[in-house]
Every structure is written in structure tokens, then in C-alpha cells.
Amino acid sequence: MIQKNAHLPNIDRWRQWKEFGLLEAKQSLIESYLPLVEYVSNRLSVGLPKNVSKDDLSSYGIMGLIDAIEKFDYKRGLQFETYASWRIRGAIIDGLRQGDWVPRSVREKSKKIEEAYQKLEQQYLRSVTDSEISAYLQVSEAEFQQMVQEIAVTTVCSIDDPIREEDSETRLSLLVDEKAKNPEYKVNEFYLKETLSKAIERLTEKERTVVSLFYYEELSLSEIAEVMNLSPSRISQLHSKAILRLRGSLGRFKTQLFQES
Structure with a gap:
């Protein structure tokens, strides 16, 4: 049959x-x-x-x-x-x-860096540097880079997660989907688009390129490494930093944007 x-x-x-x-x-x-x-x-x-x-x-x-x-x-x-x-x-x-595949210590580091990006970029209204983040976290730049490398596996596809369980739309899709939405979501989605757009503007040029190639062009990180002539580990770091910045920017709007109707 x-x-x-x-x-x-x-x-x-x-x-x-x-x-x-x-x-x-x-x-x-x-x-x-x-x-x-x-x-x-x-x-x-x-x-x-x-x-x-x-x-x-x-x-x-x-x-x-x-x-x-x-x-x-x-x-x-x-x-x-x-x-x-x-x-x-x-x-x-x-x-x-x-399966608890990510150690709690790694999750805690991810949260600290995300909060650091959120606070500093809200304070300075610009993209903050690795040295500024390192100083805020009271670690050396080398230690900060190691932290980013450790948490790289926790950031893959996080911007692809759906906004609500009932929706097929992701945070990133709202930037490119021009189809009409249900009226009850329009105000929240307008602010979400504004927030994401501003957050993406604050990414470094390389971070924006990685986000574009990974989420829009759907290249793998290894393919992006070839395109940008960088090592896969460096691409993984850039991806992680970009996601941490974006999550930090979205974090302060979480209650406003993602509350249940």
C-alpha cells in the first residue's frame, strides 16, 4: 500500500x-x-x-x-x-x-557574555569590542576568546528558533518575510524587526557576513570558512559572538515581545 x-x-x-x-x-x-x-x-x-x-x-x-x-x-x-x-x-x-550535553559551566559563561553584550551595547549604543567585553568580565582577551570557543556549540541555530510554539516563523525570518501577518501580531513584530535590524547593524562586518551566509545563504560553517578564507574555528567564534550580541539585544525586549497573548 x-x-x-x-x-x-x-x-x-x-x-x-x-x-x-x-x-x-x-x-x-x-x-x-x-x-x-x-x-x-x-x-x-x-x-x-x-x-x-x-x-x-x-x-x-x-x-x-x-x-x-x-x-x-x-x-x-x-x-x-x-x-x-x-x-x-x-x-x-x-x-x-x-541528555545534558552542554555542561552547566558553559551555559553560565554563555549567559554572562550575553548579559555583557546587552549591558555594554545598550550603554554605548554601538558594537563593543572584545577588549571592552573582556574588561567588563574581568578576564584577558585570550581567556575571553577561549570562553567564546567553548560556548560555540550552544549558539548554533539559536536565531532559527521559533518565536512561539504555535508559529512557524523564526526571529530571523521576520527580517525577510514580507507577507501580511495577523493583526494581533503586527505591533510586536514591528518592534521585533526594529530591534533585530538595529542589533544586526551593530555586528562587525565579519559577523554580519557569517550570519548572512549561514542563515540566508544556508552555507555550512566549513563552507563559510572557505569563502572567507578563515579557519572553521574562527568562523565558529564569529558566529558565536554574533548570536550572543543578538540574544543580548533581544533579551531586554523578551517580556514585551514574547509574552503569551
């Missing part, structure tokens, strides 16, 4: 699954969208510790894909790939968090 469904257009398989509950159609949909799991897990695997296996990432991702297929409303005319991608990503991240 799966073989029979495999040639059907996706809309027909969605109809068979959603309206008639045919498990063969659901299985066929899962199989047809499995490449999404591989794509998302490969991107999330960049910079992760070696003890995190790709098989584990794929397993978490498949659970996210199944969840997406069960909850997706095909009649709304939305793109399933976008919806499923963040569901898959979320399932992988949840699985990693449950």
Missing part, C-alpha cells in the same frame, strides 16, 4: 492521512520528508561534541517530523517544509537538552 501511495502528489497523501486516517499515507509522507531530517540534523551537528552521534540527532529529528505530520493542517496552504524544519530542529534540541 505504501508503494501505491508513493507516486501520489503530496496533497492526495495529506488528504488520505488527515481525512481518512490511512496510516499508509502517513508512512508515505514520513518517507518523502525524511531528507528534511538529514538536512536539519547535518546543520545542527556543526560544532557539536564528538560524543553526540548523528544517529541520535536523526532519531530526535524523526520524532519531530512525525509530530509535524500529525499536527500540520494542510488545508491552510502553508509550506510544510518550513513548519516541519523547526519542529525537527526543536525535537533535536530538546533531545540534546534532556
